Amino acid sequence: MSRPPRRLLLGAGPSPIPEPVRLAAAQATVGHLDPWFQDFMESLKQRLRQTFVTRNRMTFPFSAPASAAMESALFALADEGDEIAVIIHGAFGARLAEMARRQGLVVHRLDVPWGSPPDPQQLEDLLTSKPDIRLVAFVHAETSTGVAADAATLARIAEAHDCLVLMDAVTSLGGSPVLPDQWGIDFTYSGSQKCLSAPPGLAPVTVSERALEWMNRRRRSCRSWFGDMLEMARYWDGQNGRSYHHTAPINALYALDAALRLFLTEGHEAAHARHYRAHLALLAGLEALGLELLPPPGCRLPQLNAVVVPAGIDEAQLRADLLSRHGIEISAGLGSLAGRILRIGLMGDGARLSHVLTLLVGLEDALARQGWTVTTGSAPQAAIAAHDRARTAEHSSRAAGADG
Amino acid sequence: MSRPPRRLLLGAGPSPIPEPVRLAAAQATVGHLDPWFQDFMESLKQRLRQTFVTRNRMTFPFSAPASAAMESALFALADEGDEIAVIIHGAFGARLAEMARRQGLVVHRLDVPWGSPPDPQQLEDLLTSKPDIRLVAFVHAETSTGVAADAATLARIAEAHDCLVLMDAVTSLGGSPVLPDQWGIDFTYSGSQKCLSAPPGLAPVTVSERALEWMNRRRRSCRSWFGDMLEMARYWDGQNGRSYHHTAPINALYALDAALRLFLTEGHEAAHARHYRAHLALLAGLEALGLELLPPPGCRLPQLNAVVVPAGIDEAQLRADLLSRHGIEISAGLGSLAGRILRIGLMGDGARLSHVLTLLVGLEDALARQGWTVTTGSAPQAAIAAHDRARTAEHSSRAAGADG
Structure with a gap:
């Protein structure tokens, strides 16, 4: 072995x-x-x-x-x-x-x-x-x-x-x-x-x-x-x-x-904020790719992102390409959602911008192989921008908190 | 920690x-x-x-x-x-x-x-x-x-x-x-x-x-x-x-x-023989110390040796001394045998003559501290001799097998 x-x-x-x-x-x-x-x-x-x-x-x-x-x-x-x-x-x-x-x-x-x-x-x-x-x-x-x-x-x-x-x-x-x-x-x-x-x-x-x-x-x-x-x-x-x-x-x-x-050592608040930032970055990247999440806003878990499989995409092939070409594991849907969603976890040490970017680059590649229209590089760019905005918002809210 | x-x-x-x-x-x-x-x-x-x-x-x-x-x-x-x-x-x-x-x-x-x-x-x-x-x-x-x-x-x-x-x-x-x-x-x-x-x-x-x-x-x-x-x-x-x-x-x-x-890699037979040799070595050492096992011969597990606590010995103190003075863990009795036996495991990588000798030296020390009559060095000597005999017996039995 x-x-x-x-x-x-x-x-x-x-x-x-x-x-x-x-x-x-x-x-x-x-x-x-x-x-x-x-x-x-x-x-x-x-x-x-x-x-x-x-x-x-x-x-x-x-x-x-x-x-x-x-x-x-x-x-x-x-x-x-x-x-x-x-x-x-x-x-x-x-x-x-x-x-x-x-x-x-x-x-x-x-x-x-x-x-x-x-x-x-x-x-x-x-x-x-x-x-x-x-x-x-x-x-x-x-x-x-x-x-x-x-x-x-x-x-x-x-x-x-x-x-x-x-x-x-x-x-x-x-x-x-x-x-x-x-x-x-x-x-x-x-x-x-x-x-x-x-x-x-x-x-x-x-x-x-x-x-x-x-x-x-x-x-x-x-x-x-x-x-x-x-x-x-x-x-x-x-x-x-x-x-x-x-x-x-x-x-x-x-x-x-x-x-x-x-x-x-990191602290609850910092860890939760990190998960949320990574989620916002991923979400922006997915939107740039034309993908959307299953749950409506307001109840979405930052750490588990259920992505709707668009028509024309073979989700099993997508996961296989991500694994074999990029060494990235994402998950299939379970039960009645099998074949209908992909599950992207940004959990614990996985909830980092760098990992989100690696994934988005891999997704661009794997989607393009199935004929999906991809503007190469736009998803990671969108993710970086969203992550920056989230950072800024955190700083503002902390500053406001300090003022209050 | x-x-x-x-x-x-x-x-x-x-x-x-x-x-x-x-x-x-x-x-x-x-x-x-x-x-x-x-x-x-x-x-x-x-x-x-x-x-x-x-x-x-x-x-x-x-x-x-x-x-x-x-x-x-x-x-x-x-x-x-x-x-x-x-x-x-x-x-x-x-x-x-x-x-x-x-x-x-x-x-x-x-x-x-x-x-x-x-x-x-x-x-x-x-x-x-x-x-x-x-x-x-x-x-x-x-x-x-x-x-x-x-x-x-x-x-x-x-x-x-x-x-x-x-x-x-x-x-x-x-x-x-x-x-x-x-x-x-x-x-x-x-x-x-x-x-x-x-x-x-x-x-x-x-x-x-x-x-x-x-x-x-x-x-x-x-x-x-x-x-x-x-x-x-x-x-x-x-x-x-x-x-x-x-x-x-x-x-x-x-x-x-x-x-x-x-x-x-070691093989079933060799591993079992190693456990048995270690058990015979321990048994000889325990006998040299004047200690005996709870089960009668014929049903004794080589890998788990239940030793009767002799009158006058505080078994909890004995275990504590072995742990603190020698870094050796042995176990107490369970249920109705609590306080009445000590349990010595010679399991897996523990079933080695060297470990038996380390334990017997520790036991000599811990028993002597409670006034038990110990002829220092006799238990390890007895263990080595028993281990040698077991080796010889194994070789003879393998040779006999090869002849047959």
């Missing part, structure tokens, strides 16, 4: 992993019950709390991919027969509903056209008409459509109806604000491999006290041993001495810790 | 990870749907098949720790209300039973005194008296007691009663023979961090065609989405084109692949 090829990862994830983060994974392995490692666990949890801007004691890196965390969150928050509202505005909302169905929950689907944001009024109506619903689940940043949900409003409605709130923040955390405490989210999970730019395989999780209280009160034990957050807490929470639960993925945790350090 | 300290990992896992394996994890991340990565997946699966000595098509690295694989195996093999026999000869058998209980299976416990091997006749009697049992689960190498089960015999009995067989090979794979095809095991899972000496976090899994047939026939969908091996197969099995399931832990898989290469 040859060494892995160099790729510019601008798809739906994993995102580009900075070398110091990858090298952190190569550090010497220690035992997971070693006193040094227990201190490391504490500092890692603290960094995760800072990343999630939360005071939740139960904040830890779940030792499996985000899809497993999604499933465990449902096992952790509901018993068979419990009623749950699942907002479905893309493939990951649909996955939440499918997992809930398998677990024997009574699922109330709130289907939203893929590419549009959830309508909070629909949630209000659903919860009013179905007062037995006690859990609301939704995807904050739909990786399949590039749409952001209005998490604060959805959570406020759920809370007013006395529901627990489960939020998928896989693609949002690190790229745009994720504020579980401020919004009132009871269980938030994310992924290591998106806007945090750590290797794939881990899922940062934060759980509210309210959710833990429910778990402590539940009638029967959690059907999933690995998803039982009370068991998990005895391993990750050192307050009363740690007890063995499973063997933590030690080297992967080194890398996650290194990635969180980079994120926190 | 400081860098991780250097430790000699001779506990219950993780085992020492060779530097090339750790460095493999630091290679450039590629997308999990990249053509290169799909080729990598195929070669990794092939290496796992060689490691498991199996022709099972469904052989893959489960993207989570072995405890999660254990739970998923149960979700995959049984529906609520199904009857299962769980052989419990230690903490991990007890964990299997607890997971089965949570999943709503009807659990028939076959309790064995911890430190003794399962008695096949008891399984025969149980299956004869309870003909509705359709799944038998057991731990091949009980990490909590250092006891090996007679997997071939147990599986033969289970098969004669038309039961599927689930085997935990977490601590056995790589350290002693694991032969799912020859023995007739339907679902075998292991862990990356024991005798394969890869970083913790992944669980090699192999599933028989018979088990897959049952999954295809089952009445209701698997309650766990992540544990649904038919869904998982669509991601890991490229026969009809791969479909997205979750994002594989790419960098961790690089490391697992590197570890499997080392194992396969």
Whole structure:
């Protein structure tokens, strides 16, 4: 087997992993019950709390991919027969509903056209008409459509109806604000491999006290041993001495810790602004190419750009050309959007003007090969100009802030 | 946070990870749907098949720790209300039973005194008296007691009663023979961090065609989405084109692949012999120190040595001294054996005479500090002599084989 090829990862994830983060994974392995490692666990949890801007004691890196965390969150928050509202505005909302169905929950689907944001009024109506619903689940940043949900409003409605709130923040955390405490989210999970730019395989999780209280009160034990957050807490929470639960993925945790350090050193605001600038640059470049995004303005994720495939373009060929001729990965559409959109991720270390320019040059080439009319160089130029405008606007807004 | 300290990992896992394996994890991340990565997946699966000595098509690295694989195996093999026999000869058998209980299976416990091997006749009697049992689960190498089960015999009995067989090979794979095809095991899972000496976090899994047939026939969908091996197969099995399931832990898989290469280059027989020699060396050293193993001869695992804590010795202090004065990790007992045994792992790269000698010197020091009578140097000497005898015996047996 040859060494892995160099790729510019601008798809739906994993995102580009900075070398110091990858090298952190190569550090010497220690035992997971070693006193040094227990201190490391504490500092890692603290960094995760800072990343999630939360005071939740139960904040830890779940030792499996985000899809497993999604499933465990449902096992952790509901018993068979419990009623749950699942907002479905893309493939990951649909996955939440499918997992809930398998677990024997009574699922109330709130289907939203893929590419549009959830309508909070629909949630209000659903919860009013179905007062037995006690859990609301939704995807904050739909990786399949590039749409952001209005998490604060959805959570406020759920809370007013006395529901627990489960939020998928896989693609949002690190790229745009994720504020579980401020919004009132009871269980938030994310992924290591998106806007945090750590290797794939881990899922940062934060759980509210309210959710833990429910778990402590539940009638029967959690059907999933690995998803039982009370068991998990005895391993990750050192307050009363740690007890063995499973063997933590030690080297992967080194890398996650290194990635969180980079994120926190840059700062939430700066990282989010960088994602937004890169998005504006990409958008300007795409417009110069005559391409458009699927979601309407106002709900677009900076970190995940769903581009409508224009008539006459073979999107599979386009992706293949980008990969083979330029070493750039972008992603196909999922489910009902397969063949209809391309997904460009500007996540974590990928959210940089230089990467946007590399991609736009590659897109010009790949589109021209399919006979698309391209004015060579115009897309990167438009991107640079948009990026400059975004920088200027940031400076003005900071200056205005300083004046105020 | 400081860098991780250097430790000699001779506990219950993780085992020492060779530097090339750790460095493999630091290679450039590629997308999990990249053509290169799909080729990598195929070669990794092939290496796992060689490691498991199996022709099972469904052989893959489960993207989570072995405890999660254990739970998923149960979700995959049984529906609520199904009857299962769980052989419990230690903490991990007890964990299997607890997971089965949570999943709503009807659990028939076959309790064995911890430190003794399962008695096949008891399984025969149980299956004869309870003909509705359709799944038998057991731990091949009980990490909590250092006891090996007679997997071939147990599986033969289970098969004669038309039961599927689930085997935990977490601590056995790589350290002693694991032969799912020859023995007739339907679902075998292991862990990356024991005798394969890869970083913790992944669980090699192999599933028989018979088990897959049952999954295809089952009445209701698997309650766990992540544990649904038919869904998982669509991601890991490229026969009809791969479909997205979750994002594989790419960098961790690089490391697992590197570890499997080392194992396969050494060869099963040589690796198992190395574990056995190291065990004999340790055993001789322990005897020179006046210490003894918990399990009787004949069922002792070479890779996990459960040492009885002698009266008058504070085992926690002993472990603390080994760690702080010598940088050596060994493990405490679990559950009812806590405080009563120490667990010394000679797993993977840890199974070397040099490590045994380092440990014995450390043990002499730590025991002497507690007033234990030690003839300094006698334990390492005894270990060297035993190791030499084992080498000689191997050569004689190979020579005899060549003559025959």
